[in-house]
Amino acid sequence: MSHSPLDRRQFLKLAGVGGAVFVSGLPGFANAQNAQDFYFVQMSDSHWGFEGAPNPDAKLTLKKAIASVNALSPAPEFIIFTGDLTHTTDDPAERRKRMGEFKEIVSELKVKNIHFIPGEHDASLDRGKAFTEFFGPTNYTFDYKGVHFIAMDNVSDPTASFGEEQRNWLAADLAKQSKDARIVFFTHRPLFDLQPSWDWATRDGAQVIDMLMPYQNVTVFYGHIHQEHHHMTGHIPHHAAKSLIFPLPAPGSQPKRTPLAWNPAAPYSGLGFREIQTKAGGKDFDLTEFPVVKQG
Amino acid sequence: MAKIDAPRRRALRLLGGAGAVGALGLAGYTAAALAQPEEQHIKMTVKRFEYSQKEIHVKKGIPVVVEIVSLDVPHGFSVPDFHVRAEVVMPGKPTFIRFTPDKTGEFLYLCDVFCGTGHEALEGSLFVT
Numbered sequence: 001m002s003h004s005p006l007d008r009r010q011f012l013k014l015a016g017v018g019g020a021v022f023v024s025g026l027p028g029f030a031n032a033q034n035a036q037d038f039y040f041v042q043m044s045d046s047h048w049g050f051e052g053a054p055n056p057d058a059k060l061t062l063k064k065a066i067a068s069v070n071a072l073s074p075a076p077e078f079i080i081f082t083g084d085l086t087h088t089t090d091d092p093a094e095r096r097k098r099m100g101e102f103k104e105i106v107s108e109l110k111v112k113n114i115h116f117i118p119g120e121h122d123a124s125l126d127r128g129k130a131f132t133e134f135f136g137p138t139n140y141t142f143d144y145k146g147v148h149f150i151a152m153d154n155v156s157d158p159t160a161s162f163g164e165e166q167r168n169w170l171a172a173d174l175a176k177q178s179k180d181a182r183i184v185f186f187t188h189r190p191l192f193d194l195q196p197s198w199d200w201a202t203r204d205g206a207q208v209i210d211m212l213m214p215y216q217n218v219t220v221f222y223g224h225i226h227q228e229h230h231h232m233t234g235h236i237p238h239h240a241a242k243s244l245i246f247p248l249p250a251p252g253s254q255p256k257r258t259p260l261a262w263n264p265a266a267p268y269s270g271l272g273f274r275e276i277q278t279k280a281g282g283k284d285f286d287l288t289e290f291p292v293v294k295q296g
Numbered sequence: 297m298a299k300i301d302a303p304r305r306r307a308l309r310l311l312g313g314a315g316a317v318g319a320l321g322l323a324g325y326t327a328a329a330l331a332q333p334e335e336q337h338i339k340m341t342v343k344r345f346e347y348s349q350k351e352i353h354v355k356k357g358i359p360v361v362v363e364i365v366s367l368d369v370p371h372g373f374s375v376p377d378f379h380v381r382a383e384v385v386m387p388g389k390p391t392f393i394r395f396t397p398d399k400t401g402e403f404l405y406l407c408d409v410f411c412g413t414g415h416e417a418l419e420g421s422l423f424v425t
Contacts, residue, residue: 088413124410158370158410159384196376197404199416257416 038145039277041069041076041111044223045243047121048105049098050087054246054259057267062105065244065273065292070110076275078144079111082223082241083119083155083188085135092126099134115142119188119223120155128156139166141173147278148177151186154202160189161203170211177215185212185220190240192233195251200225209233219285225251226259227270228289239287242272268292336360342385342407343367345414353423356400362393372409375422384409397424 046062055061069079086098099122106114116135123131128138138153150173154162162170177183185191191205202208212218218236226243227250246259247270263269268291277286336358341348343366354360364373366387373393374381380395407418 088410088415090412120410120415125412155410159372160408160410196374196408197406199406199408 037278038077039275041072041079041273041275042082042221042241043069043079043244043273044082044241045084045119045226045245046081046102047084047087047243047245048102049089049094050245054262056262058245061268061271061292062102062244063108064268065271066106066108068290068293069273070108071294072275075111077111078113078115079109080115080151080186080221081106081117082186082221083117084121084223084243085116085119085131086122087245088121088125090125092130095126095130096133099130103134115140115149115151115186117151117186117188118153118155120158120160123153123156124158127158128153131156139169145278147182147184149184149186152208154187154189154191154205159203160199160201162208163204167204167207167211170208174211174215179214180216183212183215183218185218187220187222189224190222190231190238191220192231192238194225194229194231195257198251198257200251200257209236212236217284221276228274237284241274242270242289244271244273244292247271334358338362340364341367342371342373342418344369344371344412345407345418347405347418347420350420351423352405352420353425354397356397356424359394359396363390364393365390369411370409371411371418372407373405374408375403375405377403381408397422400424 043065046065047058048062050058052058069076085102086095089095089098118128118131118135118138122128123138131138138151138156140151142149150170152162152166152170154160157163187202189202189205190200191202191209193205194200213234213236216235220236220238221241222238223241223243225240226246226248227240228242229240229251231238246262248257248259260270272289272291274290275288277288279286336354338349338352338354338360340352340362342364352362362373364382364385366385368387370387371385372382373385373391375395377399378395378397380393382391382393385391401424403422403424405420405422407415411418
């Protein structure tokens, strides 16, 4: 099947989410005929190992999402998991068991170019030790078709900080980039103070935003808050992804950040993943939200 | 419910009558207390996944000192509405958080150092009147 916007619109129709398209920046899909264009998929907050009423189908939800990603045509060029791959546990052996199971499940993805960053559930209780054993470094960069990707870790330090060493690492990397470079920044927690009373913030996030601010084409993708959310700090857009386990309420919409109840009439509602499509010659990305499973 | 350290508040009030100080054996409070405004001292502990006080009651405009110690693992103590937080609350070592509430109402305090599966529920209410 050719890579055309129509294919993906067809998928949206099949998925019953034709209206659930968020276009970041100028409207319209990217020019798919441009050889330099590509799209990748963001998956987040699968919390493998979670058990509870907010998701009675917890053992199958991630697998169903993977089947949906595998059905995308054409396939994404890579996949990024933005943290909380596993649900936290005090037991180091159980943590590794969950990570091993998660890794085995995502090995079913047809796309083999997969990047991972940790969430606090993966990394905060052992400062990222188990995560690193299974998935490699918690901060790294890579370049793909003209885009510079930066992944940073604001969870291995349980105080929700990047820390000075990582900020210095970022400064050294940014110093090598031109001010108009297309930069994508991946992290788990929001860089800005989205809802500090729900612990939806990063202590030194403002410092990192200040470091990114001189660069004209930066876009941030993150997880943690279990819902789609879009925010601008100056010219920098920040896009939060849906979860693959249970949705959380809108920031500050209720006293406590308790999971939204599972709806038997509409299972998996509020859950999903997203496509992120480059724009031909543009500075931003087109985002398309997908449910865990096709409806109807 | 946490209360201001009662003996200390009584002592501070009594200091208004200098002659009573020595008789009550409160000499330790004298010079420092006379030089300091009244202070609301909250002493509490935290463990997974609860604060020893789920509510703190204080008065607006009077400095507050929260003295907190962890009974198990590192925790946090943050009051976002007053932009105050402990860097980290360590086991066995008291941490002091000082601020002066400048508005009344009910405010949340919470743990902002990830401490495990019940972390998201580790919080309490600060009442300022």
